[in-house]
Amino acid sequence: MAGLENEVLEKITLDEYSLILVNGKPLLFEIEGQLFPTVRGALEMKLQKRLVIVDKGAVRFVSNGADIMAPGVVEADPEINEGDLVIIVEETHRKPLAIGKALMEGPQMVEADSGKAIKSIIYVGDKLWSMEL
DSSP states (O other): OTTOTTSOEEEEEOSSOEEEEETTEEEEEEETTEEEEOHHHHHHHTOOSSEEEEOHHHHHHHTTTOOEEGGGEEEEOTTOOTTOEEEEEETTTOOEEEEEEESSOHHHHHHOSSSEEEEEEEETTSHHHHOOO
């Protein structure tokens, strides 16, 4: 992986996904054959692709692991396809809140008046976020 040549990588296999530790920090995970940043990884790497921005009203629900409903989506990367892994961020500071799987395309998330837009996988405050390594 580019940029990780001098880092210590370790893989831990869990039930739902594999966790990749970078210098002891859970920064990446592998699910369904895809490698993607954890919430902590997205925070540290300051990624700007596959972002879905949610309004203030959605923050407490997303932070508790709720799936993301389309009416709470303010903005979404137009390149997001259904089935893509995405980073859910809050609109004020653009800090990552969760990682999820898109249930609709990016533009559709913003336009839809109802329906579930993203299935939450990991989120701030879950056991992975709380993990002290």
